[in-house]
Amino acid sequence: QKEVEQNSGPLSVPEGAIASLNCTYSDRGSQSFFWYRQYSGKSPELIMSIYSNGDKEDGRFTAQLNKASQYVSLLIRDSQPSDSATYLCAAPGGNTDKLIFGTGTRLQVFP
């Protein structure tokens, strides 16, 4: 059973700080990883994808992937109260076209 694990939080950070969200996965063969943001009662929204070891930056977001450690993270710089949401990590479910989601980490950014 392929698993994606996240700390459920909540992670509380002050406005302007860096929020660091972490995710581990069990399938060593996974090649691609995704971060989705989900506001309460809303659908998931793709914010970052990463396929190679190292860092990938997009605006205030940086995804980091370490395949040897089976670890992927999301950094949010200059956190804003509007970033308060649940962040879902996802990876493909093996040789299929489905995604396996983690439970999500709830981020709270306080003014």
Place this chain on the structure above:
Amino acid sequence: EPEVTQTPSHQVTQMGQEVILRCVPISNHLYFYWYRQILGQKVEFLVSFYNNEISEKSEIFDDQFSVERPDGSNFTLKIRSTKLEDSAMYFCASSVRDGGESGGYTFGSGTRLTVV
């Protein structure tokens, strides 16, 4: 920006009744999915659909569930005899290519199903 449209936004049904959840994927997308999320729990895969047939289904997607693309635009999920434990948010998603590879799902806004 193109959207995946789901109707209804909220459906209340009695246990044992049939429900049909409707989705209109983005027009040039080829891969279609249904996921569900029980309140406070993970987003769970139900089924994927490509080229007018199911490409994969999960253990959750038993004989009570079916999907259809009846007219080339709508994509429906039918639950034949609903159970209390079917209460969840159901999300439709679509992608241009294999979503597991590209991760480029676009999710609809969801249908909240409440079985009473």
